[in-house]
Amino acid sequence: MLSDLIKEVCEAVIAHEAELTALDSAIGDGDHGLNMKRGFSELLAKSDELAGQEVGAALKAAGMTLVMKVGGASGPLYGSLFMSLGKELAGKTEIDQSVIAEALAVAQAAVMARGKSQPGQKTMLDVIAPVQQKLAEGAALTDVAAAALAAAEATAPIQALKGRASFLGERSIGHVDPGARSSAVITEAACRVLERSG
Numbered sequence: 001m002l003s004d005l006i007k008e009v010c011e012a013v014i015a016h017e018a019e020l021t022a023l024d025s026a027i028g029d030g031d032h033g034l035n036m037k038r039g040f041s042e043l044l045a046k047s048d049e050l051a052g053q054e055v056g057a058a059l060k061a062a063g064m065t066l067v068m069k070v071g072g073a074s075g076p077l078y079g080s081l082f083m084s085l086g087k088e089l090a091g092k093t094e095i096d097q098s099v100i101a102e103a104l105a106v107a108q109a110a111v112m113a114r115g116k117s118q119p120g121q122k123t124m125l126d127v128i129a130p131v132q133q134k135l136a137e138g139a140a141l142t143d144v145a146a147a148a149l150a151a152a153e154a155t156a157p158i159q160a161l162k163g164r165a166s167f168l169g170e171r172s173i174g175h176v177d178p179g180a181r182s183s184a185v186i187t188e189a190a191c192r193v194l195e196r197s198g
């Protein structure tokens with residue numbers, strides 16, 4: 001299952017390279033697609049090695065790889081997210097939805113600290129926060145995925161308050177945030193695999 005999870009998440013991110021590039025070209029520097037593809041291609045290349053570890057260790061290793069390979073602003077943010085998830089899930093034998101929700105709450109706080117940001121500022125946190133909430137409510141995984149996709153779309157009318165997009169001021173309005181969109185792509189793929197494997 002861990003092997004499928006890693007592979008399908010990586011393949012989803014890589015398949016969305018062009019879309020992420022287009023989104024980041026509109027309100028950023030246009031490197032999000034390529035950066036994410038580079039990081040997740042590296043994870044894909046390491047997927048057998050990662051899947052051979054327990055889930056906490058695999059997530060920590062994935063986070064470290066993303067810090068090194070994604071670069072930009074997103075590398076440290078996704079790195080913090082996955083390393084924190086890994087730290088929380090390390091040694092846990094029974095990983096159910098409530099355990100994942102608790103771990104994601106801690107990981108969300110790590111991303112907020114790393115980015116000095118809050119939900120509502122047109123960032124990946126605008127997807128992570130509702131996903132965490134849905135998981136904590138015990139929502140069906142298909143609903144969690146749908147909430148992630150909708151939350152990414154809902155960043156369009158927000159004026160960016162963080163990162164390069166914030167330099168655009170009101171001109172950032174009307175564009176979906178690339179980091180929110182990549183977080184939704186990751187969430188959708190992860191929920192699909194988790195749903196299938198029960």
Ligand SMILES: [Mg+2]
Nearest residue numbers: 028029031032
């Ligand atoms: Mg960028």
